[in-house]
Amino acid sequence: MHSVRLHSGQAIVETLIAAVVVVFGFLALFRLSHMLTGKILLEHAAMRTARARTVGFNGFMCCKSARVAAIPVCGRRLWPEGDEFDYGMERARIPIYMATPTPAVARGALDYEGWGRLAIDEGDGGGANVRLVNDWFDLTGSAEVEDNCSLYLNNYGL
Numbered sequence: 319m320h321s322v323r324l325h326s327g328q329a330i331v332e333t334l335i336a337a338v339v340v341v342f343g344f345l346a347l348f349r350l351s352h353m354l355t356g357k358i359l360l361e362h363a364a365m366r367t368a369r370a371r372t373v374g375f376n377g378f379m380c381c382k383s384a385r386v387a388a389i390p391v392c393g394r395r396l397w398p399e400g401d402e403f404d405y406g407m408e409r410a411r412i413p414i415y416m417a418t419p420t421p422a423v424a425r426g427a428l429d430y431e432g433w434g435r436l437a438i439d440e441g442d443g444g445g446a447n448v449r450l451v452n453d454w455f456d457l458t459g460s461a462e463v464e465d466n467c468s469l470y471l472n473n474y475g476l
Contacts, residue, residue: 353455356391360448360459363387367438367446368463374470380440382416382424384448385433391450392432397425 367384375383385392395408411428418424437449444465449458 353457356450356457357459359388359391360450360457361461363448364446364459364461367440367448368444368461371440371446372444372463372465377440381438384438385436386412386416388436388448389430392430394431396431397429
């Protein structure tokens with residue numbers, strides 16, 4: 319009878335230890351999947367930036383292209399305020415944002431929390447890098463596209 323009392327809490331302790339290990343494992347996998355998704359989206363943003371550069375767009379247009387491609391990893395929408403899950407309104411504002419002539423006007427069309435943490439390097443040729451640094455990770459996406467814009471554009475100030 320004495321040995322039953324000594325081991326009566328053992329199952330609870332083992333269950334608690336196992337539950338803690340399982341929860342931390344799940345959270346680690348969740349964080350890893352978030353990082354992999356971010357990496358894929360930054361690769362896409364770099365590709366959109368490289369493409370914009372190779373067809374002759376200026377730096378501001380390349381920056382806007384990268385920002386729009388990185389929307390899913392850039393956190394909450396700062397402007398316009400309202401329902402965060404109003405995707406129809408968000409999709410309607412993206413062409414307006416892309417058509418804006420200056421950064422100040424662009425912020426008035428659409429703005430996200432993570433856009434200020436994006437480092438966009440559109441490169442000289444057909445390469446681009448997009449880097450996002452936040453509290454949880456530092457990710458970089460890179461892309462290379464063959465630069466053929468000189469075949470199609472003239473040198474009249476473009």
